[in-house]
Amino acid sequence: MKEQKIILENIESFEPKHIFECGQCFRWDKQNDESYTGIFKQNVLNVKKDKNKVIIKGICKNDIKDVVYDYFDFATDYNKIKEKLKNVDNYIKESIEFGNGIRILNQDLWETIISFIISANNNIPRIKGIIQRMSKQYGKKIEWNNNEYYTFPSCEELSNASVEDLRKLGLGFRDKRVYETTQIINTKKVNLEQLKNEENTKKLREQLLELPGVGPKVADCILLFGLKRWEVFPIDVWVKRVMNELYIKNSDEKKVNNTQIEELAMKKYDKYAGLAQQYLFYWKRETA
DNA sequence: ACCCAGGGTCGTC
DNA sequence: GACGACCCTGGG
Numbered sequence: 001m002k003e004q005k006i007i008l009e010n011i012e013s014f015e016p017k018h019i020f021e022c023g024q025c026f027r028w029d030k031q032n033d034e035s036y037t038g039i040f041k042q043n044v045l046n047v048k049k050d051k052n053k054v055i056i057k058g059i060c061k062n063d064i065k066d067v068v069y070d071y072f073d074f075a076t077d078y079n080k081i082k083e084k085l086k087n088v089d090n091y092i093k094e095s096i097e098f099g100n101g102i103r104i105l106n107q108d109l110w111e112t113i114i115s116f117i118i119s120a121n122n123n124i125p126r127i128k129g130i131i132q133r134m135s136k137q138y139g140k141k142i143e144w145n146n147n148e149y150y151t152f153p154s155c156e157e158l159s160n161a162s163v164e165d166l167r168k169l170g171l172g173f174r175d176k177r178v179y180e181t182t183q184i185i186n187t188k189k190v191n192l193e194q195l196k197n198e199e200n201t202k203k204l205r206e207q208l209l210e211l212p213g214v215g216p217k218v219a220d221c222i223l224l225f226g227l228k229r230w231e232v233f234p235i236d237v238w239v240k241r242v243m244n245e246l247y248i249k250n251s252d253e254k255k256v257n258n259t260q261i262e263e264l265a266m267k268k269y270d271k272y273a274g275l276a277q278q279y280l281f282y283w284k285r286e287t288a
Numbered sequence: 289a290c291c292c293a294g295g296g297t298c299g300t301c
Numbered sequence: 302g303a304c305g306a307c308c309c310t311g312g313g
Contacts, residue, residue: 023295116295123294126310172308177297215297236295281295 003144004064005057013078014054015101016047022102022282024225026115026128027135027152039135041108043067044142044149059144073103081272085279088268091246092276095283102278104225109192110185111152112226117177117213119221126170133169134158159186177213184211201229216258224274233265233273242284 008014016036020028028038035048037058045058045068060067069075082100086093119127131152138153138161159182166175184190190211198204201223208219220234233239235258243261250256269276 117297119294120296121294121307122296122309123311126294129310167308170309173297173306174308213297217296221295234295237293238295285295 001059003057004060006064006068008054010052011054013082013101013103016049018099018101018282019103019105022099022278023124023285024278025105025107026131039149039151040071042151044144059142071106073106078103081275085269085272085276092279095279099279099282102282104275104278106228107225109196109226110155112222113181113211114178116218116221117181118171118174120174120213120218130170137169155182155186158182174213180212196227201231230274231271233262233277235261238281238284239277242280
C-alpha cells in the first residue's frame, strides 16, 4: 500500500499528547520527534503537530481524509462544548485548560471491548505491552518505513488463542475473560453489529455487562470510546480520587459511593460527562 | 529486598 | 451490598 498524507491547518482542540495520553487508547507511541505513531483498524498513522499545523501521514486502507475525519471526531465542535463545560465550575475549567487538545477518538468497538477487559486492575504500560504482544501474535503485519506494525486481531483471529496462549502473553487472570468474551462474540451469541444499532443506552449497557470481564467501569469505557455515548462517566481510581478531592471530601476515599459521584457528574456535566471525565482523568494523572 | 498500586471484576458471605 | 482474591510489572 502507498503512503498517504494530509495537512490540517489552523485546527483547534487538537493536541497529540493530550489525545493519545489521556487514557482512551493503548496503541499510540511517542516518537523521538514528539510525533505519535499508532495503529487502528487496518491503518498505521503518524501524527505530528507543528505550530498551527497537524501533519498526518501513513498507510490507510481508504482515503486518509475520510479515515482521519472519522477517527479524530472532526464532526464534533469541541470549542463549543468546552465553553459550555467551563461555565460549570472552576475545577472543570482548570482541567479543560490543562488538557485543552483532547478529542475522543472513534475507536473500533471490538478492539475497545477487549482492550478495556485487559485494563482491569492493570496499569497503562502493561496494558499496552499485552495488546502489542497479542497483535503481533494474532494480527496482520503492515510494513511502513522499514518498520513492522501489527493490526489488532479480529475476533476470528483471536478465537484461535487458547486460555493458556493468552496467559503466556501476560494477560494474567484476565486470560479467561478475554477468551470467553471472544468466543461469545465470535459465535454471535452477542452480535456487535446489532449492539451498534441499539438506541437505548441503558439496554446497551446491560448487554455489555453480560460479557465476562465487563463490569460497570469497563462497560462505561466501551460505551464512551466504542459507541459514542458521551453521557456516561466511567469511574476508575483516578476519577474517584479527583471527584472526592474536589467535591465529596470524604476522608476515606475507598468509602466514596460511586452512585453519588455519578449523580454529581450528571448534574454538572450532563450529556458531556464522558468528555469531562477525560479532562479530569488526564489532569489528575499528569499532575499527580 | 520488600512493598505497593495499577483506567476492576468475580465469587462468596 | 461489603470483602478478599486475583496475574503481573514498574516504581518507591
